[in-house]
Amino acid sequence: MTRYVALLRGVNVGGHRRVPMADLRRVLTELGYAEVKTLLQSGNAVFEAAEQPTADLVAAIEAKLVGEFGFAVDVMVRSGAELRAVVAANPLEVSDPVRFAVAFLSPAADPAVLDAVDPDSYAPDLLRVGEHELYMYFPNGLGKARLSPILTRKLGDKATVRNWNTVTKLLAMVE
Template identity: 30%
Template sequence: MVYTALLRGINVGGNNKVDMKLLKTAFEQAGMNNVITYINSGNIVFTTADQTKKEIARILEEAILGTFGLQIKVLVLSLEDMKKVLSALPDSWTNDDKMKSDVLFLWEEIDDETILEKLTFKPEIETVKYAPGAILWAIDKVNVNKGSLSKLVGTKLYRQMTIRNVNTTRKIVGLMLAAEKQLV
């Protein structure tokens, strides 16, 4: 099966530095196949069989600890998981000079539509939606500093999610679809 691993909090502000070539090797040594890394924020597409997502995450967290000495949370999502998120993501949402749109990927412990009740957001300037496995968030670029996403940073909820912009999310799904074609 095709999976993506989203690493939380690597290569941010000079902290938790992880070299992508070494990370690819660590994933391969941990038994993952067809490993592809995408940009420096910890997005890895790979294939593996006969393991649950939780088992894969544990294996990868141990591999990262062993290789880099870092305790990094890893969220493992299947191609089907990512397709559900992508199908809920409006095509009009962009991450450019006009709009900022992010996908807040959720760990299983908080993955429920009621998560929206725990968030404070400003519906007059922000659009926030739940999709299975994620919160979708968009705001016009001119309002970013007035938005609520920055208030989420450092909270207990924030530690149970990892954020990617919509461009990165769409690219990851594209890489996963290409990996799936190679399996056939």
């Protein structure tokens, strides 16, 4: 069995697109996954499943969620090893884990799209590109970030963001 992390995009924000975590745990269990645990109310789950391509897990989870809740939910899945690699590959100093975030991309962002973003023009925000992630630091907070709206427009629904505290807690759960 392999441990995985599922990251749901855009659920339980401002009372919209409600996915109660108890229901998420039930949905994942009904899909045959074991040791299902959730973190916070923002759509983070850790589970065990037979080793398989993450695209297969994404397809199964997304289909089950739309059937259960009546709306589509974008899901990103990383194996425990992949999440460990995300943390290990972090190219920036984490001076404040609440203001440091990782955008998990699905699929990997088009390099031409990211090349068109000049992160220096959005200082003091910082951005570094990983393999399938973006590492970002927002010294003034995510709500006041100059870079975040630009990335949202360029990446659309192909990313979900978690702060560093959440990423490291998920890593602890998956290990």
